[in-house]
Amino acid sequence: MTDTLLNHRAEGPASAPPLLLGPSLGTSYALWDKVAPELSGAHRVVRWDLPGHGGSAAGLIGPGATVGDLAGLVLALADALGIERFGYAGVSLGGAVGLQLAVDHPDRVSSLAVICSSAHFDGAKPWEERAALVRREGLSGLAQSADARWFTPGFTVPELVRDHREADPEAYAACCDALAAFDVRGRLGEIRVPTLLVAGREDTATPPGHLRQIADAVPGAALVEIPGASHLAPAQCPEAVLTALRTHFDGAARRGTEVRREVLGDPHVDRAQARQTPFTARFQDFISRYAWGEIWTDPTLTRRERSMITLTALVAHGHYDELAMHVRAARRNGLTPEEIGAVLLQTAVYCGVPAANSAFATAQRVLAEEDEEAP
Template sequence: MNDTLHHHSAGPPTAPALLLGPSLGTSTALWDAVAPELSSAFRTVRWDLPGHGQSPVDLIGPGATVAGLGALVLDLADRLGLDRFHYAGVSLGGAVGLWLAAHHPERVDRLAVVCSSAHFGRPEPWRERASRVRESGMSAVVEGAPGRWFTPGFLDGEDGRLGHTLVDDLRHTDPQAYAACCDALAACDLRPDLPSVTAPTLVVAGREDPATPPAHAREIADAVPGARLTELAHTSHLAPAEQPDAVLAALRDHLGAPGPGRGMTVRRAVLGDAHVDRAQERTTRLTAGFQDFIARYAWGEIWTDPTLSRRDRSLVTLTALVAHNHLDELALHVRAAVRNGLSPEEIGAVLLQSGVYVGVPAANAALAVAQRVLAEDGPETR
């Protein structure tokens, strides 16, 4: 039997650890748009609440408390060998972070509390919600979730895909575990503990958050010694999904993480999010320096130089890769060339000209790679 919280780790194993806590009804996916970038500087550990995502249901029961959830997180940290860690959490996950920082200050280096509260209002509404879910299942809360979680229109926009994933996570959450987490929220009152928090603390609020309004964040920031408050405009309850860039910037600044600057933006635009996310997920102690180097130098200085267009840079890059027979990298940059506006015919012409100057065998191998890549990516690029 699995007796610990499900978690997802990424980043260099020896880098400073950063635990990322979820909101009620969500999963590790809540941090999908933020965690990959943080993984270049931290060993990120995202965890699921009991009965949420892939965490076991039997880790929680009626009458659960935030302290009990905090104990599960400490057990996870112990199993991973994390004596100290940074912590950032949303809503219920943020309350868990406050409890950890107040009751186990020796474990928490820096704390970020996102769209959360030290006291989630009167207990009766939470107990009523728990009762409805126990009786009727998750359908009792799924329909109203988008209105609590996101600003109007977010799910219909280009960035709404993650929002739909999170709503689907809620639909598949175990009702009994969800209800038990409601019990924990009903009983939560961390206000007396706030003055004892010694970890440097950042409090983030969404100005349009109906679940934990900015007044809740201000209460935390006023009571925790030295805490800083950031309010995000046009943001509701699940800020890491709705405003990932703003949350990422705030966390980088608070945690002291180096920022990749414009280079990472260009790298994603040219190579695509999927490739960059995979590279960040695979970052190790050995490769972390190289990932930082290419983000800052190759992408932050060379590819951002306006002297040549991205299209021109793709032409040069394809030729150089053919000349040195870097076929794996060539496949990546054939896709990038299409993204930068080159047609398959123009890519073929570049590879043909390369054959004249660097050799027919090299061009022949390159054409085979390009043919495979363009065929895999669909008829619109063939």
């Protein structure tokens, strides 16, 4: 690695859409260890280290550095890798770099995700004081309190604390200078790329209000709040962050969510998302990405035809709770009660009379409920 470029790690097919991942102050690209490999299935993922952090040379920035300087280093890395336009996601200072890129170089950023970050980090004074402290005493004291700033009580990632302790003090202080000077609140309305804000509900460093401020100012921006997450959400709640990023950056997942809402209705999808936990996040992403984003969007069959096939399959396997949901979906896809009855009658021949009997009972209940709900 040359001293003129940021240290980085590239993963995923070289031909895939590029996605750059930026770190938080005091960490290395190891912050993304539980997320980047999963994203690399559909993206050319490039995660990078701040100057003086991980494997990046400390001399890449100096006193009085700005977030614009860091954005320039990211662009130089992208240029060296032959990447013209890219998606970008960053945490804290890395998120600020993403905002700077979006306002100053909109032609380079295709889509943006800002995680546990801010458009203005509470003014210059705290960062000027931290820079002075680090230049005077080094990083050992700050490293000891890293867990309290980064995570909820009882959680830690030793590798990241080690990275904090081993960062170059002068480069760390220069990054503090950049945070002290950063303020793009007046320029957020200029951002025109698809933008996602991800907040940790337990984040005391950049509370959710910081992300809401950005979401309110950036046209069309979306906001996701992750329960239980503090400042380094990709390390503490990787599955939830992964789901949010996949939905934002992956066309199949986005289209899948749209189709899922069109077929099943907003109330059902809203309930499913409200019940989502870190344990179920990957399964929900799987459903949106593959079932709805690839199968239900295939134009070979109409949605009416897909509904008839789905009803038959659910009867065959006795999934009557799912059958009730898809009877409603079939009505949304244009099937009449008579056509639904004809499908279920067909299942009596090929799936068995007892299965069809239960299916008719389920469908009759759902259709009666719809009649009661109709104005």
